[in-house]
Amino acid sequence: MKKIGVFTSGGDAPGMNAAIRAVVRTCFYNNIEPYGIYEGYKGLIAGEIYLLTSKDVGNVIQRGGTFLKSARCKEFHTKKGRQQAYDNIKKHELDGIVAIGGDGTFTGANIFNREFNIPFVGLPGTIDNDLFGTDYTIGYDTALNTVIEAVDKIRDTANSHNRLFLVEVMGRDAGFIALRSGIAVGAEAILIPETQTYINELVAKLESGTKNHKNSMIVIVAEGDDAGGAYEIAEQVKQKCPNYDARVTVLGHIQRGGSPSALDRVLASRLGNAAVDALLANKTNLMIGVVNNQISYTPFSKAIKHHQKLNTDLLDLAEILSY
Template identity: 65%
Template structure:
């Protein structure tokens, strides 16, 4: 039988829609299994500040549909110091919390890995980030919602782009990864997609622009991941505007709307499955792993592997934008 009697849960790093669904599942799974469960506020900083309170079934009533995180999130500088982590550990000990579920991205798991090793403390991670850039899971919590948010925004911009026969460059989040740009580009019928992972996509864009104008497309949309190597949407639009005066060029940077909103059905189900599985993993004496969904099944990946490997874009999806915008 497991030695775990009490679990803490926190959200850390950038927030993502569906985090509340994951918190709810962690809390309800604990109660179902007769474990106590504690909410830690503002990520690791709440551990240090002892900003922790016990949660009950109705603490998480009616939150599955809410964006953001009821536990709030923050980046903690203090937790990067050994001293800060000592304080955190002491607070956990004082409250007899035996294990942690941490919801976040790679920064969150880096902290978790160090803390877990330093104090031999069981931690299981749940991938929550709109960027979908975590190795060890096909989908991160929040990615599907952000995709839908981007696609709805591009649909709206398409209305006005078509009315005026304009060329729009739309910047979406993704400093190091083009997952969001690529899938939302396909889903919104974008004429081209620029992502950090591919160096040659600007040539394709150039080819398309010369071609598209000849075919007299009624509007053109190019999605740009903020981390693309030629620069963000504003830079690229300037360049294209100068070289192609025949286009009426506009820019929109979607910004923080991508982080919020009521989570999609997909994210709510994934978050609920991962939340349950995180508690089960801890009860099965697992530690220092990230829960993931691969091929629609729950899988475990050691933090170390999740952090040092890089998830690749699907090359078939990259190829598709070229064919579909013909």
């Protein structure tokens, strides 16, 4: 291995810069030249590939987003696009590639690898934590902390007015952010796609909270909940309890940004380092994660087929603690 390329793809996540930095520094350590590929697969096709220096990764570990940028790329779905990507890889003599992203990123890598046999390793970079093969994805812990800081602020105003707030957090298909942040803010209820939401049950819980003279109530709603987003659910609650002063806040894109947390920086550093080690050891076509504090390897084919399962103990815990 003399040259390794690295890119970020899909939605950005805090800690991606830390992962890129770890890839680059580990390359230097092993006398490998690291190349940055801009905007993911798009840059691979367009040939936006540049040698990275020590300076490029100085002072980036604490920055949110990704300095290599990210973009969607329809052309990579075509054979022609992938051929161009291959040509660029050959032109720049890249011996292996580290792809930081999510499901879609690995699906692309898997197809590409089958067609052109370029050594790829993937790192789980997404705030959603829904990837199979790792306990934590890069960005998840930061997103959780962003959510709880925001909800702590909302709790201030909820308390001052004895109000009910429905706070919508990210999670189109999975309730990871909602569940852990819900426990962490002491939410009165947590609504997630993985479990069926019954409005009657929710209302009963809220009524019981009102009876217990709770100052305020917070319901965390994953955007992909089966009963709808926070606005829809607020409507349904109001229909049953017209006199509720229910407010809605959709946290939105602030969840993707911000300086990465300690956990995410250490995780990203470990994974970026392990990615280069894996390429050097000929472990390829797989995603690298952390399971039980150990580096673990999951073939792309398996990583994209399965989904991380929600810890159902935490669901029970949320129930008990809101009691």
